[in-house]
Amino acid sequence: MKKMRAGIIGAGNISDIYLAAPSKFSNIEMAGIADLLSHKAKEKAELYSIPFYETPDDLLEDPTIDIIVNLTIPSAHAKINLAALDHGKHVYSEKPLATRYEDGKKIIEKATALNLRVGVAPDTILGAGIQTAVQLVNEGKIGKIVGAKAFMMGSGPESWHPNPAFFYETGAGPLFDMGPYYLSSLLVLLGPVDSVTGIAQTTYLERTIKSQERAGETFPVTTPTHVEGLMQFKSNVTASITATFDIHQSKLPFIEVYGSKGTIHVPDPNLFGGPVSYLAEGEAGWQEAPLVSGYIGNERGLGLSDMIESIQSDHQHYCHGELGLHVLELMEKLLESSVERTFKTLESNFSMRTLPEKV
Ligand SMILES: NC(=O)c1ccc[n+]([C@@H]2O[C@H](COP(=O)([O-])OP(=O)(O)OC[C@H]3O[C@@H](n4cnc5c(N)ncnc54)[C@H](O)[C@@H]3O)[C@@H](O)[C@H]2O)c1
Missing domain, CATH: 3.30.360.10 (Dihydrodipicolinate Reductase; domain 2)
Structure with a gap:
């Protein structure tokens, strides 16, 4: 299965489990990490030996990144999800999709118009x-x-x-x-x-x-x-x-x-x-x-991996934006x-x- 290159925005508490996901899911390549607080991203980048981006914008502007994994706090979800789509990237977001339904609708409408995928946690449903x-x-x-x-x-x-x-x-x-x-x-x-x-x-x-x-x-x-x-x-x-x-x-x-x-x-x-x-x-x-x-442990990343597989197989991914x-x-x-x-x-x-x- 072909790997896709994911870039994480948000280097907080939950980022470790996503950073470890490539060891379980062979189609995920963690291609970089950024955070509003650059020192947090730098620390995680060093720990997991992946590229560090000084700002979220630097990561968004990298044309080699296929998917943005949005691990920021809920109030930042809509802004980052929309920015990812605006930069031509698929997005997999921690929950909730946005904090307001109006913003959630904008995300789904934009993704549909641009033929990009939106994935939303939780992937425990898989x-x-x-x-x-x-x-x-x-x-x-x-x-x-x-x-x-x-x-x-x-x-x-x-x-x-x-x-x-x-x-x-x-x-x-x-x-x-x-x-x-x-x-x-x-x-x-x-x-x-x-x-x-x-x-x-x-x-x-x-x-x-x-x-x-x-x-x-x-x-x-x-x-x-x-x-x-x-x-x-x-x-x-x-x-x-x-x-x-x-x-x-x-x-x-x-x-x-x-x-x-x-x-x-x-x-x-x-x-x-x-x-x-x-x-x-x-x-x-x-x-x-x-x-x-067999998915019984802390398998966060499974939804992202399923989204990558679904993009490549051209079928609906399971943790999808309309559900979110x-x-x-x-x-x-x-x-x-x-x-x-x-x-x-x-x-x-x-x-x-x-x-x-x-x-
Ligand atoms: N912590 C958990 O166990 C857990 C479990 C499941 C899901 N989640 C979800 O994951 C998300 C993050 O949770 P967390 O516990 O890692 O939070 P956290 O506060 O530990 O980390 C969030 C990170 O996002 C960064 N950030 C905030 N706004 C930003 C912006 N506009 N641009 C770039 N970076 C920004 C912060 O600097 C911080 O490093 C939340 O949506 C939460 O619901 C958390």
């Missing part, structure tokens, strides 16, 4: 866990699908992230930051959403950093941190999501899918592996399903409905390519 659940749904293991529930329950990333303030700005919070894992999974399991409503609150107006050097520093919270959402899918299935950074602990499942003849217990959508268990009519108790693929846009519209409308006390209909749509049984 992992063995979610793909096994998708297969169980598609083969009718639990009968006709009735509904689903998703719970993203936590106390927030300030316990481990060195720079957690961005998680509490508009365009992040538990819904925009973690929601894409849960919502993308629900969407590949159940299809597009028709309408949404929600209730959201900001329980604590200030948070305190608990990790590493900056422990004890406080910062303001400017986005809802405790969110309840209700979704009606186009298939008439209903689902709910709770996304919170405000609770202490929970024993709720990550995601469950309910059918007329059984239930599927879906593993953590932030991870790639299982276990996936299900209870189905006619079978004795909960069963663990055999996983459909639908997730973005869903999250934005959920929060809007919370303020307006309304039920909102989505305008975006998407379809997924069916994967071969062994991903």
Whole structure:
């Protein structure tokens, strides 16, 4: 398989796993890295023995780079994604695609006009866990699908992230930051959403950093941190999501899918592996399903590799822009409905390519 040359913009916390991706995915060549803070990019470039670019613009202007991998903070996603396309490059972006649906639409429209690809995290939806659940749904293991529930329950990333303030700005919070894992999974399991409503609150107006050097520093919270959402899918299935950074602990499942003849217990959508268990009519108790693929570790880069393979095979890549846009519209409308006390209909749509049984 032919390699494509990827350049990373954003040399922060998550960049290491992407920088290590070429060792697992032979079609990715990491061709360089840049950051607003050039010393951060330089450090990573030295660590991984790849070229360093003084500024993001220098990297964007290099004609030998095929794909920009956007690992910046959410508020910079739209600008970098659009700049990548303007420079004639495909883009694979960390989630969310943008912080506003209007910007997300501009990204997809531009990519379509220029015949370039937009890929969006999370690629955990290609992992063995979610793909096994998708297969169980598609083969009718639990009968006709009735509904689903998703719970993203936590106390927030300030316990481990060195720079957690961005998680509490508009365009992040538990819904925009973690929601894409849960919502993308629900969407590949159940299809597009028709309408949404929600209730959201900001329980604590200030948070305190608990990790590493900056422990004890406080910062303001400017986005809802405790969110309840209700979704009606186009298939008439209903689902709910709770996304919170405000609770202490929970024993709720990550995601469950309910059918007329059984239930599927879906593993953590932030991870790639299982276990996936299900209870189905006619079978004795909960069963663990055999996983459909070998992607069970931290395989971030899988979505980028799939996008490269899809460009070369001229088929739709799995973690694609329309899916990311639908997730973005869903999250934005959920929060809007919370303020307006309304039920909102989505305008975006998407379809997924069916994967071969062994991903
Ligand atoms: N940290 C994780 O475990 C994790 C996991 C999955 C996804 N993500 C996602 O990855 C993205 C980055 O997260 P992170 O944890 O690495 O954040 P981070 O704050 O550690 O790193 C972000 C980097 O982007 C740079 N940056 C910001 N604005 C920029 C701009 N306009 N141009 C160029 N560089 C810019 C910053 O200087 C910083 O080095 C976020 O979208 C996050 O949701 C993070």
